[in-house]
Amino acid sequence: xxxxxxxxxxxxxxxxxxxxxxxxxxxxxxxxxxxPNLIQCAVTNANLAIPTLVKEGVPSLDIPVLSPLLIRxxxxxxxxxxxxxxxxxxxxxxxFRLTRxxxxxxxxxxxxxxxxxxxxxxxxxxxxxSGVFARxxxxxxxxxxxxxxxxxxxxxxxxxxxxxxxxxxxxEGWKLGWETQRILYNFxxxxxxxxxxFPEFLNKHKExxxxxxxxxxxxLLLRYLKLVLNNLVEKVPARGxxxx
Numbered sequence: 001x002x003x004x005x006x007x008x009x010x011x012x013x014x015x016x017x018x019x020x021x022x023x024x025x026x027x028x029x030x031x032x033x034x035x036p037n038l039i040q041c042a043v044t045n046a047n048l049a050i051p052t053l054v055k056e057g058v059p060s061l062d063i064p065v066l067s068p069l070l071i072r073x074x075x076x077x078x079x080x081x082x083x084x085x086x087x088x089x090x091x092x093x094x095x096f097r098l099t100r101x102x103x104x105x106x107x108x109x110x111x112x113x114x115x116x117x118x119x120x121x122x123x124x125x126x127x128x129x130s131g132v133f134a135r136x137x138x139x140x141x142x143x144x145x146x147x148x149x150x151x152x153x154x155x156x157x158x159x160x161x162x163x164x165x166x167x168x169x170x171x172e173g174w175k176l177g178w179e180t181q182r183i184l185y186n187f188x189x190x191x192x193x194x195x196x197x198f199p200e201f202l203n204k205h206k207e208x209x210x211x212x213x214x215x216x217x218x219x220l221l222l223r224y225l226k227l228v229l230n231n232l233v234e235k236v237p238a239r240g241x242x243x244x
Contacts, residue, residue: 071220088121093224100113103158118148121146122142154174154175155176183213
């Protein structure tokens with residue numbers, strides 16, 4: 001009997017925590033599950049919530065401030081040289097915008113299409129070289145990056161489960177496609193040898209830097225998409241997001 005009472009109190013406490021989350025996160029606007037335009041409602045409400053969520057974070061959901069996003073270290077690997085970034089500051093995620101959703105509470109496979117007009121990255125950098133470039137490239141200093149006209153497609157599986165008597169969802173099987181139309185960058189204090197004008201070389205062969213930056217940013221985006229979406233659906237029951 002005592003055990004049942006304890007479990008009951010625990011359940012009540014958990015529900016109280018969930019209620020506090022909903023009150024402290026008024027930017028979560030519900031959509032009706034029976035709405036024939038459920039997808040458009042979800043996309044619209046998500047876009048209304050994103051600026052507040054990104055700029056302020058949600059401590060009760062363990063979602064940090066995402067703009068500016070501060071990262072201790074980010075590596076841009078390559079076969080001949082690696083760019084190691086530290087004290088990274090990423091801005092622009094507050095302009096993340098869903099453009100289309102292929103989602104359903106009854107279908108496991110979900111697809112979200114999104115765009116981010118501009119991302120800016122400022123960091124300290126260090127060039128780590130090997131092979132033929134080892135004597136031609138040296139450097140360390142400040143790096144500024146801008147990525148224009150970014151878009152992505154997120155494919156993810158949605159599964160339902162019960163927790164403390166409430167319906168919850170969880171995401172699994174993440175896959176992110178990512179494109180950026182233009183990358184601009186400026187390396188300060190980049191060493192140039194007598195035989196190689198490396199800044200000029202980079203300007204002529206942008207793919208050398210681009211193929212390092214794109215997957216690194218894609219990996220970073222996926223990490224924080226997982227964090228935000230997983231924390232949201234795991235800590236807020238379905239009734240806090242949809243009128244079931």
